[in-house]
Amino acid sequence: MNLTVAPPLTDQADDIERVWNAVLVAAIVVGVLVVGLVCYIVMRYRRRSSTLPRQLRENIPVEIAYTIVPLLIVAALFTVTFVSVRAIDDVADAEDTDLVVDVTAFQWQWRFEYPDGAVTITGTDDVIPELVLPASSTVRFELHAVDVIHSFWIPGFRFKRDMFPGRTGSFSVDVGEEIGTYAGLCAEFCGLDHHKMDFAVRVVPADDFERWLDERRSEAGA
Amino acid sequence: MKLETILWIGVTAYFTLIGALYWAVGGDPTGTSLLLMATGLGGLVAGWSWDWRRRHGERPEDRVDADASDETGVVGVYPTASLRPLALALGMTATVLGVVLGSWMLIAGVAIIASQLALLVRDTDG
Amino acid sequence: MTTIERPDEDQRLYSVDDFVGPPGTLPSGLPRTLVGWLTTTDHKALGVLYAITSLVFLAIGGALAGIIRTELAEPGLQVVDEATYNSVFTIHGSVMVYLFAVPFGFALANYLIPLQIGAPDLAFPRLNALSYWLYVFGGAIMLLGFVTDGGAAGFGWFAYPPLSGPIGSPGLGADLWIVSIILTGTSGTLTAVNVISTITMMRAPGMTMFRMPILCWNLFLTSFMVLLAFPVLTGALIMLEADRRFGTDFFDPTQGGSPILYQHLFWFFGHPEVYIVALPFFGVVTEVIPVFSRRPIFGYKGLVLATLTIAALSTSVWAHHMFVTGQVVLPFFAATSFLIAVPTGVKVFNWIGTMWGGSISFEPPMLFAIGFLVTFIAGGLTGVMLASPTLDFHLSDSYFVVAHLHYVMGGTVIFALFAAIYFWWPKVTGRMLSKRLATVHFWLMMVGFNLTFFVMHFLGRDGMARRVADYEPVDGFERWNLVSSIGMVVLTVSFLPFVVNVVWSLRQPPTAGADPWEANSLEWATSSPPPEHNFTWLPPIRSERPVFDLRWMNHEDVSATGTTEAWTARSDHDSRWLPLHPFTDDHDVEPRADSRPDADTGATTT
Numbered sequence: 001m002n003l004t005v006a007p008p009l010t011d012q013a014d015d016i017e018r019v020w021n022a023v024l025v026a027a028i029v030v031g032v033l034v035v036g037l038v039c040y041i042v043m044r045y046r047r048r049s050s051t052l053p054r055q056l057r058e059n060i061p062v063e064i065a066y067t068i069v070p071l072l073i074v075a076a077l078f079t080v081t082f083v084s085v086r087a088i089d090d091v092a093d094a095e096d097t098d099l100v101v102d103v104t105a106f107q108w109q110w111r112f113e114y115p116d117g118a119v120t121i122t123g124t125d126d127v128i129p130e131l132v133l134p135a136s137s138t139v140r141f142e143l144h145a146v147d148v149i150h151s152f153w154i155p156g157f158r159f160k161r162d163m164f165p166g167r168t169g170s171f172s173v174d175v176g177e178e179i180g181t182y183a184g185l186c187a188e189f190c191g192l193d194h195h196k197m198d199f200a201v202r203v204v205p206a207d208d209f210e211r212w213l214d215e216r217r218s219e220a221g222a
Numbered sequence: 223m224k225l226e227t228i229l230w231i232g233v234t235a236y237f238t239l240i241g242a243l244y245w246a247v248g249g250d251p252t253g254t255s256l257l258l259m260a261t262g263l264g265g266l267v268a269g270w271s272w273d274w275r276r277r278h279g280e281r282p283e284d285r286v287d288a289d290a291s292d293e294t295g296v297v298g299v300y301p302t303a304s305l306r307p308l309a310l311a312l313g314m315t316a317t318v319l320g321v322v323l324g325s326w327m328l329i330a331g332v333a334i335i336a337s338q339l340a341l342l343v344r345d346t347d348g
Numbered sequence: 349m350t351t352i353e354r355p356d357e358d359q360r361l362y363s364v365d366d367f368v369g370p371p372g373t374l375p376s377g378l379p380r381t382l383v384g385w386l387t388t389t390d391h392k393a394l395g396v397l398y399a400i401t402s403l404v405f406l407a408i409g410g411a412l413a414g415i416i417r418t419e420l421a422e423p424g425l426q427v428v429d430e431a432t433y434n435s436v437f438t439i440h441g442s443v444m445v446y447l448f449a450v451p452f453g454f455a456l457a458n459y460l461i462p463l464q465i466g467a468p469d470l471a472f473p474r475l476n477a478l479s480y481w482l483y484v485f486g487g488a489i490m491l492l493g494f495v496t497d498g499g500a501a502g503f504g505w506f507a508y509p510p511l512s513g514p515i516g517s518p519g520l521g522a523d524l525w526i527v528s529i530i531l532t533g534t535s536g537t538l539t540a541v542n543v544i545s546t547i548t549m550m551r552a553p554g555m556t557m558f559r560m561p562i563l564c565w566n567l568f569l570t571s572f573m574v575l576l577a578f579p580v581l582t583g584a585l586i587m588l589e590a591d592r593r594f595g596t597d598f599f600d601p602t603q604g605g606s607p608i609l610y611q612h613l614f615w616f617f618g619h620p621e622v623y624i625v626a627l628p629f630f631g632v633v634t635e636v637i638p639v640f641s642r643r644p645i646f647g648y649k650g651l652v653l654a655t656l657t658i659a660a661l662s663t664s665v666w667a668h669h670m671f672v673t674g675q676v677v678l679p680f681f682a683a684t685s686f687l688i689a690v691p692t693g694v695k696v697f698n699w700i701g702t703m704w705g706g707s708i709s710f711e712p713p714m715l716f717a718i719g720f721l722v723t724f725i726a727g728g729l730t731g732v733m734l735a736s737p738t739l740d741f742h743l744s745d746s747y748f749v750v751a752h753l754h755y756v757m758g759g760t761v762i763f764a765l766f767a768a769i770y771f772w773w774p775k776v777t778g779r780m781l782s783k784r785l786a787t788v789h790f791w792l793m794m795v796g797f798n799l800t801f802f803v804m805h806f807l808g809r810d811g812m813a814r815r816v817a818d819y820e821p822v823d824g825f826e827r828w829n830l831v832s833s834i835g836m837v838v839l840t841v842s843f844l845p846f847v848v849n850v851v852w853s854l855r856q857p858p859t860a861g862a863d864p865w866e867a868n869s870l871e872w873a874t875s876s877p878p879p880e881h882n883f884t885w886l887p888p889i890r891s892e893r894p895v896f897d898l899r900w901m902n903h904e905d906v907s908a909t910g911t912t913e914a915w916t917a918r919s920d921h922d923s924r925w926l927p928l929h930p931f932t933d934d935h936d937v938e939p940r941a942d943s944r945p946d947a948d949t950g951a952t953t954t
Contacts, residue, residue: 005809005810005811005824006811015738016738016739016741016742019736019738019739020739020742023732023733023736023739024733027729027730027732027733030729031725031726031729034696034700034725035722035725035726037700038700038703038718038721038722038725041700041703041704041708042703042708042718045641045703045704045705045706045707045708046707046708046709046710047642047707047708047709048707049707051707052642052707052906053641053642053643053705053706053707054705055643055644055906056643056644056646056705057644057645057646057647057648058646058647058648058649058650059646059647059701062701063647063650063694063697063698063701066693066694066697067650067690067694070689070690070693070694071690074686074687074689074690074732075686077686077732077735077736078682078683078686078736080736080738081682081686081735081736081737081738082679082682084738085678085679085682085737085738088738088741089674089678089737147510147515147516148508148509148510148511148516149508149510149511149607151672151745153745153811153813155742155810155811157742158741158742159741159742160672160741160742160744160745161672161673161674162672162673162674164601164607164608164673164675165510165601165602165607166601166602166606166607167601169674171674183811183823185811185813186813187672187744187745187746187813187814188508188745189434189503189504189508189511189814189815190511191434191502191503191511191516192430192431192434193430194434194813194815194816194817195430195813195815195816195817195818195819198820223548225556225557225558226548226557229656232656233572233660236660237663240660240663240664243680244664244677244680247677247679247680248677248680249677249680250608250612250675250676250677252609252612252613252616253612253616253666253667256580256612256613256616257663257664260576260663263575263576267544271548282552282553282554283551283552283553283554283555283556284556285553285554285556286554286556286890286910287554287910287914288553288554288889289553289554289888289889289914289917289918290552290553290554290886290888291553291918292553292554293552293553298468300389300468300469300473300881301389301473301474302388302389302390302473303379303384303387303388303389304387304389304474304477305386305387306474306478307387307389307474307475307476307477307478307480307481308386308387308477308481310478310481311478311481311482311484311485312481312485314482314531314534315482315485315486315489315531318527318530318531319489319527321527321589321593322520322523322524322526322527322589322593342474
């Protein structure tokens with residue numbers, strides 16, 4: 001499974017990606033302009049004679065301008081952020097949630113438990129655990145850490161949430177239609193084998209998901 | 223001293239405001255406490271500055287037209303070479319390390335600190 | 349050095365050497381024996397000690413970085429095992445932040461503040477020395493962790509519990525790390541007290557707050573932040589150590605404690621900390637750019653206001669390091685984090701405004717100042733991206749953050765650091781460094797630095813977490829990791845011309861003179877190196893660049909208003925040598941009499 005640059009897997013990730021693209025462009029434009037200005041100045045005003053240049057100490061209008069303009073830019077960025085975070089940081093109501101997955105992190109593996117504890121997937125040293133999710137559904141994750149702080153990161157979600165021992169965290173996502181297998185990993189340094197705490201996220205069509213769940217239930221139960 | 227006083231009063235005011243704002247938007251108790259305690263830090267120095275200025279007024283370094291000859295004579299005593307800092311640092315290190323490594327080191331550290339402080343007092347003009 | 353037109357005698361430019369005598373006239377104030385160095389309280393000697401010690405720690409931190417990059421060059425654990433790797437990156441970060449970056453700022457504070465404000469030393473010389481020795485001992489103790497059974501601390505430089513607690517990290521190395529930072533934190537707090545006292549109480553006549561060099565302002569405001577932040581860290585670490593050794597449960601959730609409490613305490617310190625690192629170097633650049641652009645600093649008061657705003661806001665952004673915990677007030681911290689970009693941008697524009705219309709020469713300090721500008725702008729922009737929780741949810745704890753932090757750190761403690769070293773080297777040693785070697789150093793460093801860290805932005809975006817000892821081939825991280833590791837080699841090599849330069853320079857005779865760069869601030873008004881207690885004579889102080897005003901004293905349209913007036917107001921007898929404050933450094937000696945010359949005979953009474 002190739003884990004580089006997963007496409008956005010959820011509606012929230014789509015929002016985040018849009019914000020990212022806009023902010024990236026803005027940052028590159030500002031960067032090129034400012035660094036370009038420095039390069040221009042360095043060439044245009046290099047020392048050519050021993051005459052003392054005009055000793056300008058201040059220019060209040062210019063100074064005010066270059067205070068106000070960045071202020072406006074960050075105000076715009078803040079507004080975009082404020083609006084998007086409200087959408088992302090939401091935990092969906094119980095009636096809107098299609099699936100709840102209990103995620104437990106411990107040094108140095110993951111355990112995923114599906115509804116009613118019927119299906120449990122635990123990683124081992126040799127096999128990384130697979131989190132199977134239905135496409136086009138609203139999924140809520142309940143996060144538990146047993147020993148130290150871990151972090152549940154799925155790059156395809158463009159989202160991570162730290163997991164604190166002693167409290168349950170939760171967040172919801174609206175999984176999109178991208179089918180495939182993607183990377184998941186622990187993002188909060190948690191000790192010796194932190195770098196091995198990978199998991200896989202497999203998004204399958206909703207019917208396939210039901211079938212998978214039934215299969216696993218019968219394997220486990222009967 | 224006017225600017226310094228204003229600066230510290232500004233620090234105090236800032237922390238009061240931002241601490242209150244943070245609390246109002248749902249800030250956690252730790253952060254709020256720290257911000258409000260910072261008000262105390264600023265207020266302490268602001269109070270001292272204010273009082274100093276009230277008692278001593280402006281100095282040559284506060285005047286835009288002062289020159290070097292406005293401050294002649296002895297300005298202060300600046301201790302040069304001294305063993306106290308090295309020894310005191312050793313004592314403090316031993317004390318903190320002693321908390322971790324064992325009471326023998328802690329006791330030695332405290333003894334060194336005590337003796338060095340006594341010597342410091344002796345070294346300093348009475 | 350560029351020559352300046354000297355048309356007529358009464359239009360000529362002065363030179364500081366006219367007043368302080370040729371190089372080598374006065375003995376350098378630095379100690380000559382080992383005991384002298386161990387017992388010195390002189391701010392210049394301590395400044396030199398701080399600088400050398402912090403550069404040694406830079407080398408150690410760099411070596412640890414070398415291990416990290418060698419390990420990460422290819423998938424698989426080739427160089428060290430996981431436990432060692434975890435200690436390596438923990439100590440790398442800790443050494444760089446606590447033992448190199450901040451102490452070098454203190455080196456600048458120590459050496460330059462008294463010289464720049466016209467004082468004979470810092471306010472509390474013995475306290476100053478105490479700070480230094482606490483730093484040395486504290487630093488040594490952190491490294492001592494490597495020789496313990498369990499190895500050095502291996503929980504990351506933030507030391508989050510429960511990982512850093514008694515169960516998560518049972519080894520002695522962790523306790524030594526905590527002890528080390530308690531000591532160095534105390535050291536820093538004491539230095540901050542010293543700096544604030546000195547700047548408040550010991551400026552020379554005429555040196556108003558708004559005539560102080562911006563470097564002094566920055567060190568002053570840095571000290572505010574240190575006073576605020578360091579004790580909080582010390583407290584948090586005492587609590588952590590109590591959890592580890594004395595059975596308390598501050599941070600143990602199974603006993604009602606709270607790990608997030610630690611994070612609030614740590615980051616309340618941690619964010620001001622990174623500005624504590626940065627602000628002195630902003631000050632350095634603010635000294636260098638005007639000199640090599642032959643212009644006054646553009647917007648002095650705006651810069652002071654911007655720095656003040658940065659210092660204030662830096663205490664109010666801390667939980668942007670905790671956005672992904674889901675337990676902090678996102679809009680408040682996003683707002684303050686975005687806001688802090690504004691004064692930072694203002695500073696950048698002020699530096700650009702200084703260069704605009706100037707006459708720029710590319711001496712080594714200026715090269716590195718420009719390197720700082722470009723690097724810091726990049727780091728600042730990624731910082732603005734991270735200020736948005738929307739983006740931070742993905743990028744936090746990834747290599748994107750590693751890229752960001754190294755760009756801002758790189759701009760400051762790599763490029764601006766060398767700007768400082770090349771700029772003040774003549775003042776400290778009396779010798780010049782080779783421009784040619786410095787230029788090689790600069791370009792190698794620019795290339796190496798960017799190769800190493802730019803590609804980390806991609807790695808973070810692609811999903812590589814930080815603090816990982818290894819990665820799988822299937823992750824797709826190989827290409828950029830290899831590039832980064834190659835960059836590290838170039839970056840390491842770039843230090844060689846600098847080392848050669850230093851060795852070469854120290855073997856030259858000390859002929860630099862008082863003011864080799866034709867600079868602005870008061871430290872250039874005394875010999876190189878300065879004598880004991882710094883000044884035998886002071887020029888009139890009528891602006892933030894008294895030495896510039898002194899050189900241009902015959903041109904009243906150029907020098908600050910009142911300079912020539914003050915100069916002529918001094919009597920003929922004292923225009924060359926006006927022994928300033930006579931100092932007693934021995935409590936048995938009687939205070940000397942007033943040293944103003946007798947108006948009739950011209951004789952002084954001392």
